[in-house]
Amino acid sequence: MSSAPEPHPAKRKRSLLGGLRSSFLTGLVVVAPVGLTLWLMWTVAGWVDGWVLPMVPAELHPERYIGVNLRGIGVLIFLIFTVIVGWMAKGIFGRALIRMGESIVDRMPVVRSVYSGIKQIAETVFNQGEEKFDKACVIEYPRPGLKAIAFVSSSAKGEVARLADDGDPLISVFLPTTPNPTSGFLLFVPRSQITYLDMSVEDAAKLIISAGLVYPSEKKPDPAKGKKSA
Template sequence: MRRYFVTGLLVWLPIVVTFAVLAWIVGTLDALIDWLPERWRPETLLGYRIPGLGVVAAVSLVFATGIVAANVLGQRLIELWEALIRRIPIVKSLYSSVKQVSETLFSEGGQAFRTAVLVEYPRRGAWTVAFVTGEPPAAVVGGTGVAEPMIAVYVPTTPNPTSGFLLLVPESEIIPLELGIDEALKYVISLGTITPTAMPPSIHSPDAGT
C-alpha cells in the first residue's frame, strides 16, 4: 500500500503544484483589471468576469511598451521618466539597481547566467554548482591581492535558487560544466536527486581546482 500511495503521490504532486502556481500567477495578473475604472471592467460591460484577461492585458502592456521604447520619442520619454526617478532619494537607488540587473540578465550580448560552473565552496574539497555573472571591476579585484583574472559567480541556495551568494573566484579554480542552465538549475532545485545528462570528468581529477 505504501508503494502504491507513493506512486500516486508522485503523479499528482507535480500536477497540483504546477496548477497552483499557474493559478496564483493568473490570479495576481487578473487583479490588474481591478485598477480600471468600474465602468470599463468586464463584469460591468459583459456582466461576468473573464479569467485570464489580466494575463493578456499584462503581456499586451509589456509588448506595447517595448514598441514605444524602441523609437526616438519613446526613448526620450523614458529619459524624462528616469530623470524624475533620480530626484527621489531612496527610489533612485532601488530603481537603478533593478535596471542594471535587468539589463545584464536580458541583454542580447550579456553573459550573465549563460554558463554553469563548479567552484570549491564553502571549503576546499567541497564543490558546488554556480553560475557565471561576469567579470568584477578592477577596483574590487584589487582588494583581493590575486594577480590572475577573477570571475564573479553566483552560488544559489538549495532548494530555493533565488537566494544565494556572490563569490569572486580565480579563473583557474573554476571548472566549466557541460550542462545547460536549465539542467544545472534542476540539479540544484532537486537537492541533487535529478542527475544531469553530462558532468565533466575533471571534477574527480586530483588536479581539479589547482
C-alpha cells in the first residue's frame, strides 16, 4: 500500500502558526481578566493610600519602622475609620453630631447644594434598607422597532406620575450605556411598553458591559414541575 503524501511545508507552517495563534488567544482570554483585575486593585489601593496617608502623622507610617512602603495600608486605615464612624453614627451622640453638622452646612448656599446631592446619591447606592433596581427589562429605544435593555427603578411619583395616561402608569427605568453601565439615561416609560426579562439584573449588566458578547444561560424548566401527579 502506498503511504499518504506528506503535507506541503507551507501548509504545515500555516497549521503551526494557526495553532500558536489559537493558543495565544486562549491564553489572552485567561490572563487578561486576571491581569486587569490585579492592576485595577493595585491602582485603586495606591490612589486611596495617596489620599489617606498624608492625613496620618509621619510617626505612624509603617515604612518608618520596616523600611518598606506597603501598598494598601491607606485602604485598611480608611476601612477601620469608616467602620468607627458608622458605629458612632448609629448612637444618640453621633446622630446629634450629624444633625448639628448638617445644620451648619444648610447655612452655606453652594456647599449646601453639593452636600445634598452627594448625600442623596450615597443613600441611594449604599443604604442597605433601600431597594435597588427591581428587574431587567426591554424597551423600544431610541426609536420604535429597536430594543434596548434597561433596569426598572420604581413607579413614577408626584408630578411625573400625573402625566401618565389613565390605566397606564409611568415606570422610571434606567437605560445604561455600553461598556460603562454606571452612566446612562433616566426614562419614564408607560408600563404597557415595558417587557420584563427573566434574567437577573446582574446578568443584564454583564450583557451590557460585554457589548452583547456574554449572554446569560437560559434557565431550563424544571422537569418535576411538568409532571402530572399520578
